[in-house]
Amino acid sequence: xxxxxxxxxxxxxxxxxxxxxxxxxxxxxxxxxxxxxxxxxxxxxxxxxxxxxxxxxxxxxxxxxxxxxxxxxxxxxxxxxxxxxxxxxxxxxxxxxxxxxxxxxxxxxxxxxxxxxxxxxxxxxxxxxxxxxxxxxxxxxxxxxxxxxxxxxxxxxxxxxxxxxxxxxxxxxxxxxxxxxxxxxxxxxxxxxxxxxxxxxxxxxxxxxxxxxxxxxxxxxxxxxxxxxxxxxxxxxxxxxxxxxxxxxxxxxxxxxxxxxxxxxxxxxxxxxxxxxxxxxxxxxxxxxxxxxxxxxxxxxxxxxxxxxxxxxxxxxxxxxxxxxxxxxxxxxxxxxxxxxxxxxxxxxxxxxxxxxxxxxxxxxxxxxxxxxxxxxxxxxxxxxxxxxxxxxxxxxxxxxxxxxxxxxxxxxxxxxxxxxxxxxxxxxxxxxxxxxxxxxxxxxxxxxxxxxxxxxxxxxxxxxxxxxxxxxxxxxxxxxxxxxxxxxxxxxxxxxxxxxxxxxxxxxxxxxxxxxxxxxxxxxxxxxxxxxxxxxxxxxxxxxxxxxxx
Numbered sequence: 127x128x129x130x131x132x133x134x135x136x137x138x139x140x141x142x143x144x145x146x147x148x149x150x151x152x153x154x155x156x157x158x159x160x161x162x163x164x165x166x167x168x169x170x171x172x173x174x175x176x177x178x179x180x181x182x183x184x185x186x187x188x189x190x191x192x193x194x195x196x197x198x199x200x201x202x203x204x205x206x207x208x209x210x211x212x213x214x215x216x217x218x219x220x221x222x223x224x225x226x227x228x229x230x231x232x233x234x235x236x237x238x239x240x241x242x243x244x245x246x247x248x249x250x251x252x253x254x255x256x257x258x259x260x261x262x263x264x265x266x267x268x269x270x271x272x273x274x275x276x277x278x279x280x281x282x283x284x285x286x287x288x289x290x291x292x293x294x295x296x297x298x299x300x301x302x303x304x305x306x307x308x309x310x311x312x313x314x315x316x317x318x319x320x321x322x323x324x325x326x327x328x329x330x331x332x333x334x335x336x337x338x339x340x341x342x343x344x345x346x347x348x349x350x351x352x353x354x355x356x357x358x359x360x361x362x363x364x365x366x367x368x369x370x371x372x373x374x375x376x377x378x379x380x381x382x383x384x385x386x387x388x389x390x391x392x393x394x395x396x397x398x399x400x401x402x403x404x405x406x407x408x409x410x411x412x413x414x415x416x417x418x419x420x421x422x423x424x425x426x427x428x429x430x431x432x433x434x435x436x437x438x439x440x441x442x443x444x445x446x447x448x449x450x451x452x453x454x455x456x457x458x459x460x461x462x463x464x465x466x467x468x469x470x471x472x473x474x475x476x477x478x479x480x481x482x483x484x485x486x487x488x489x490x491x492x493x494x495x496x497x498x499x500x501x502x503x504x505x506x507x508x509x510x511x512x513x514x515x516x517x518x519x520x521x522x523x524x525x526x527x528x529x530x531x532x533x534x535x536x537x538x539x540x541x542x543x544x545x546x547x548x549x550x551x552x553x554x555x556x557x558x559x560x561x562x563x564x565x566x567x568x569x570x571x572x573x574x575x576x577x578x579x580x581x582x583x584x585x586x587x588x589x590x591x592x593x594x595x596x597x598x599x600x601x602x603x604x605x606x607x608x609x610x611x612x613x614x615x616x617x618x619x620x621x622x623x624x625x626x627x628x629x630x631x632x633x634x635x636x637x638x639x640x641x642x643x644x645x646x647x648x649x650x651x652x653x654x655x656x657x658x659x660x661x662x663x664x665x666x667x668x669x670x671x672x673x674x675x676x677x
Contacts, residue, residue, distance in 0.1 A: 195285035202438035283624030330631030337588035349403035357413030370436030398582035401500035499580035531618030558584035640664035
C-alpha cells in the first residue's frame with residue numbers, strides 16, 4: 127500500500143510523500159483513509175447544498191464538515207480508527223440529509239456523482255480509499271490539480287478556524303455554505319483554470335471572514351490580548367502542558383484544575399493564551415514551557431507531567447512519555463488517551479489527565495526569564511500614536527511581517543539569521559509558531575516598542591492585516607503596498623495556506639514564502655502567483671535583505 131500527499135512543507139523531495147509513510151509520520155493507510163474522508167465530505171457538501179435551498183440545513187452538518195477537514199490537517203490525526211469513525215458518520219449524515227430532502231419532496235435524481243452515492247461497510251473502506259478516483263492524483267491535469275489543491279488546503283485551514291469559533295458559539299452560515307460550495311467545485315470538471323483562480327481568491331476572501339469571526343469570538347469571550355511578560359521557567363508543582371490552539375479546551379482545563387495543586391503551562395501555539403485577560407485570574411496558570419512543535423520529543427521528556435493536544439502539531443512520540451500524552455477534538459494518535467467531545471451545553475471531562483498529573487513529578491526547567499507578547503490589533507492600536515511618531519521621525523524605517531509556521535528543516539535557521547540581521551530601526555510583526563525562531567533573541571526595542579511584536583496564534587495573522595489597514599488609513603495611503611511593511615512568511619501546513627490566501631485577497635504583494643514554495647504549486651500556477659502578486663521564494667539572508675532594504 128502506498129500514499130500520495132503533498133499538502134505540507136515537508137513533502138518528500140518537495141514533490142510528495144508516496145511511500146509507506148509520510149515525513150510527518152502518518153501511515154499510508156491513514157493518509158488514504160483521510161483522502162476518503164475528504165471525498166465523503168464532498169458528498170455531504172453536495173447534498174447539503176440542496177438541503178440549504180430547501181431550508182433544512184442543520185448545525186451538526188456544518189460541525190461535521192469542519193471537524194472532518196480539520197482532522198486531515200498535517201500532524202493532527204494519526205489514528206485509522208478515528209478517521210474511519212468520521213467516514214461512517216459522514217455517510218450517515220449524507221443519508222440523513224437525503225432522507226430529509228425526500229420528506230420535503232426534493233428528489234436528487236439518479237445521475238449523482240460517485241462521491242454523493244458511494245457506500246460501504248468499514249472493512250471495505252481501505253479498498254475504496256485506494257481507488258484512483260478518491261485522492262489528489264485523480265485529477266490528471268497538473269494545473270487543475272494544483273488549483274484544486276490550493277483551494278482544498280485553504281479550506282482545511284479555514285475549517286480549523288471555523289471550528290474554534292463554533293466552539294464558542296460563533297458561526298456564519300455563509301462561511302459554511304462557501305466551504306460546501308468550494309468542496310464540490312474541486313470535483314467539477316467543467317471548471318477551467320480561470321474559474322479555479324477566481325475560486326482561489328474567493329477562498330482568500332472567506333479566509334479573512336473566518337479569521338475575523340474567530341477574533342471576535344476569542345476577544346468577546348476572553349478579552350483583548352494585552353502586552354504580557356510570560357514566564358518561561360518552572361515551579362515545583364505537578365503540572366499539565368497544553369499544546370495546540372483551542373482556547374475553549376484551555377479554559378475548561380483551567381477551571382477543572384483550580385484548587386487541585388496542579389499547575390498548567392502552555393506549549394507552542396498555545397503560548398498566546400497567556401495574553402488573554404480572562405486566563406490571568408487563574409493562579410495555577412504559570413507560563414509557557416518550551417518552543418515550537420517540532421522540539422516536543424525532548425521537551426515533553428523533561429516536562430515530566432501529562433501533555434494535552436487540543437489540535438494538530440503532534441510528532442510521533444518516544445516510548446518514554448507516550449503513556450502521558452492525551453488528545454481531544456479532531457486529534458488522535460494510536461496509544462494516546464483521547465478525551466471525548468463535550469455534549470451540547472456541557473463541558474469536557476479532564477479529570478483523568480488531572481489525576482494523572484498529581485502522580486507525576488514537577489517539570490524540569492529548561493529555560494529561565496520571560497518573553498513579551500500580546501500585540502494583537504487592539505493592543506497595537508493603543509500604541510498607534512507612539513508607532514506613528516516613530517515612523518514619522520525615522521526611528522522605525524520598516525516593519526517586517528514574519529508570520530506563519532516553524533518546522534524542523536535546517537533551512538529554517540534562515541529566519542533566525544534574518545531577524546538577527548535586520549537593521550535596528552526595523553520591527554518584526556509576527557503570529558504563529560514561526561515566532562519561536564526569534565522571539566527569545568535579544569533584539570531590544572525602539573523607544574519602548576519591542577522589536578518583536580507577537581500578535582498570537584496563526585489565526586491572529588488577521589490582527590497583522592488589521593494593523594496594516596489601520597496604518598494605511600492613518601498615513602492616508604491608497605494602497606496597502608505603499609506602507610513600509612515587507613512580508614517574509616514561513617509556512618508548514620494548511621492554516622498557513624489560508625493565511626496566505628487571505629493576504630492575497632487583501633491585495634498584499636511581493637510576499638516571500640519559504641523555506642520552499644509549496645509542492646502543490648505547478649510551474650504554471652506558480653507563475654500566475656509570481657506575475658499577479660509578486661510571490662517569490664526566499665534565497666539567502668544577505669540577498670533577501672538587500673532586496674527588502676532597497677525598496
